[in-house]
Amino acid sequence: MNAKPEQLQARGGALLTPRSSTAPGAFLAASAGVRLLVGGWTTRGGTCRQRSTRRTPARWVCMDQGAAPVGTRKSIQALENALQPTAFHRRVTILGSTGSIGTQTLDIVRSCPDKFSVVALAANGSNVELLAEQTHEFSPELVAIRDTARLETYREALRQRGVPEPPHIVAGEDGVVECARYGDADVVVTGLVGCAGLLPTVAAIKARKDIALANKETLIAGGPVVVPLVHEYGIHLTPADSEHSALFQCLQGAPDGALRRIILTASGGAFRDWDVSRLAHVTAADALKHPNWNMGPKITCDSATLMNKGLEVIEAHFLFGIDYDAIEIVIHPQSIIHSAVEFQDTSVLAQLGWPDMRLPLLYALSWPHRLRIETFRPLDLVQVGSLTFRAPDHDKYPCMLLAYAAGRRGGTMPAVLNAANEVAVELFLRNELEFMGIPAVIERTMQRHDTSDWKQTPTLDDLIAADAWARRTAREEAAKRPIYPAGANLETQKT
Ligand SMILES: NC(=O)c1ccc[n+]([C@@H]2O[C@H](COP(=O)([O-])OP(=O)(O)OC[C@H]3O[C@@H](n4cnc5c(N)ncnc54)[C@H](OP(=O)(O)O)[C@@H]3O)[C@@H](O)[C@H]2O)c1
Missing domain, CATH: 3.40.50.720 (NAD(P)-binding Rossmann-like Domain)
Incomplete structure (x- = not known):
């Protein structure tokens, strides 16, 4: 568990190779293995590296390395x-x-x-x-x-x-x-x-x-x-x-090193109270009925798959320089607490509003x-009146886990996840893909990228090329009309 980042990189690369290129959940299962081995080491380098076990989130983050002006x-x-x-x-x-x-x-x-x-x-x-x-x-x-x-x-x-x-x-x-x-x-x-x-x-x-x-x-x-x-x-x-x-x-006024954990709240989207068995038959109209927010169609659909929250995990990583192991998602149906931070002394600060x-x-x-x-x-x-919270249901929301996996893989992978998601959502909204086809298309596109052109330190041109490749590949995969079976191979992620 105490391997150096460069060793972890090498091990991670091997593990990310999917065991079966077509089995739903293979990419996630492989990524879960990487998470166990990496154990909270950030590969961003510099002085912010920290070790942690899988059950204990990373203790340090480097807000200075993020895009948002905090702690600097x-x-x-x-x-x-x-x-x-x-x-x-x-x-x-x-x-x-x-x-x-x-x-x-x-x-x-x-x-x-x-x-x-x-x-x-x-x-x-x-x-x-x-x-x-x-x-x-x-x-x-x-x-x-x-x-x-x-x-x-x-x-x-x-x-x-x-x-x-x-x-x-x-x-x-x-x-x-x-x-x-x-x-x-x-x-x-x-x-x-x-x-x-x-x-x-x-x-x-x-x-x-x-x-x-x-x-x-x-x-x-x-x-x-x-x-x-x-x-x-x-x-x-x-x-x-x-x-x-x-x-x-x-985080205003918080010094570097003060942040311990981020708690991202999620409304749960259109299907938060639906049983997972009903998701096979949902329509675009169902997905576009957001319980709390009035937003454009793409983000409303992303809320229904919880990909929106997964994308926000990666967004938080880049904004605040925080390790993925220290970002938690909690379903909060009232959407009053918009998210919270936990500091090193376990004090939690949240921001509230309609x-x-x-x-x-x-x-x-x-x-x-x-x-x-x-x-x-x-x-x-x-x-x-009351504020309630619950853990997200991983069977229902494989997109969220795919986003964690893409974020941890880093480099060009988040761009591929994002592009594949854009294509899959567009096709779903046009009734050309099933709702549970969205994670299936994204995962297959990620699998293919992982074993072909993944780049760890991409240039802008590399990112644009990865985006274009992922759009073509996602369309190819969507043409096969894949479906993500609820709960497929996700057991390792839940422990
Ligand atoms: N809506 C929210 O509450 C919310 C909350 C958090 C984050 N966001 C993020 O904010 C962004 C916008 O979301 P939205 O809900 O506002 O979307 P939206 O309602 O669909 O609006 C999109 C806007 O962008 C324009 N547009 C789309 N593609 C364009 C292009 N290629 N070049 C120039 N203009 C283009 C559209 O123009 P036309 O009207 O001419 O099509 C429209 O003005 C998304 O990234 C979303 O994730 C939104």
């Missing part, structure tokens, strides 16, 4: 700057302005016009009427539309509204990248869906914009490249995901300030 000299400097008596105003660019995150960000801007203004907006182009409405109301200098075929309809929608000063309009994927790095925006909100957010986020960082990160897929697929870029360009990347915002808030994404978005935009907002409903604990 940088975060203290930002707090000092915030205390200077200058008026607070931030110029905001929103990628994905017509989506759930985008519209809620604009709601904040609408509520606090003296605190925020809009520099640029980007959207895919599916809802040009809303984009034109937003252009009319917020007067951005630049608007990007990814789908070039929708440009003319957007221009017409602007004409119909008599927008006095039409913005500069750019189109295509390059247009979205241009929007991300455009002008004098202080902060870019990434509300795009999926890995499409990666290149615009990289461009924004290189243009020295702060990032309010909602688009978790960017960090999951691009973490090995994005985290060093955040440090190189000296920007602030603040999490807007509600769970990571909760962790970020709890399930309303505007609160974490506001904090991501205003950190380290605390702005007074009259339009948000204050939490009423008496009205909440």
Whole structure:
């Protein structure tokens, strides 16, 4: 158990080779073996390495190595700057302005016009009427539309509204990248869906914009490249995901070495009260009925598979430099506690609030300030009444375990997990794949990557190539209509 990291790497590589390339759960079973051997050693190197047994989580984390400004000299400097008596105003660019995150960000801007203004907006182009409405109301200098075929309809929608000063309009994927790095925006909100957010986020960082990160897929697929870029360009990347915002808030002022464990709460998604036997027959409409949150279709489906929580485990690893063994998931049906941290002395700090994404978005935009907002409903604990918790059911949620396995494998594997998931979810939502086909497609894609092109220290090009390969491979695997049998080979993970 006391092997050095390089020995562990070698052993891990051997164990990850699936025993059978097609047996469901083989990848997870192999990964469970790796977890036993690795026993909490982080392979990130540096001084943060620590040993632990499987039952005792890693005792140290290195917040300094993560993307979020916590436990660092940088975060203290930002707090000092915030205390200077200058008026607070931030110029905001929103990628994905017509989506759930985008519209809620604009709601904040609408509520606090003296605190925020809009520099640029980007959207895919599916809802040009809303984009034109937003252009009319917020007067951005630049608007990007990814789908070039929708440009003319957007221009017409602007004409119909008599927008006095039409913005500069750019189109295509390059247009979205241009929007991300455009002008004098202080902060870019990434509300795009999926890995499409990666290149615009990289461009924004290189243009020295702060990032309010909602688009978790960017960090999951691009973490090995994005985290060093955040440090190189000296920007602030603040999490807007509600769970990571909760962790970020709890970690303000905590010194490096203070954090012992992270507890990520999960609502449990659409099927939290369903028996696992019913999952074979669920439809896209069933999966899109989230009990607590109103979100876009991809993340709502990810909540139903609990892949969303698995992705958030990898996101937390990259944001806070924390070892996977020290990240726990707990089902909390009320979604009032958005997540919690445990410090070395076993003290646990949690952040509470109604399930309303505007609160974490506001904090991501205003950190380290605390702005007074009259339009948000204050939490009423008496009205909440009771808070309950339970362990996640692994039989029901193999995606969650696949995410842990991908995170532990590291390198290009999280990008492959993410891309395979995007494809599988898209096919499921189009009724071209069964619900339990989602984990089956992801696992098979991961297995094939593990024995072919996995790279430990990928470049941006490697990550883009892994993403493209995983999308092709996931489509091939989905064409075979695989199904993940409930509970297959997961026993080793539960102990
Ligand atoms: N919604 C939430 O409460 C929530 C919470 C935590 C994290 N997140 C994360 O935030 C991100 C956005 O989620 P969402 O729920 O807001 O999604 P959504 O409602 O589906 O909105 C997506 C937005 O991105 C635009 N878009 C999609 N692909 C694009 C592309 N290739 N180029 C430019 N624009 C593109 C869409 O434009 P069109 O309208 O033109 O299609 C839309 O404006 C996801 O990564 C999600 O995981 C969301």
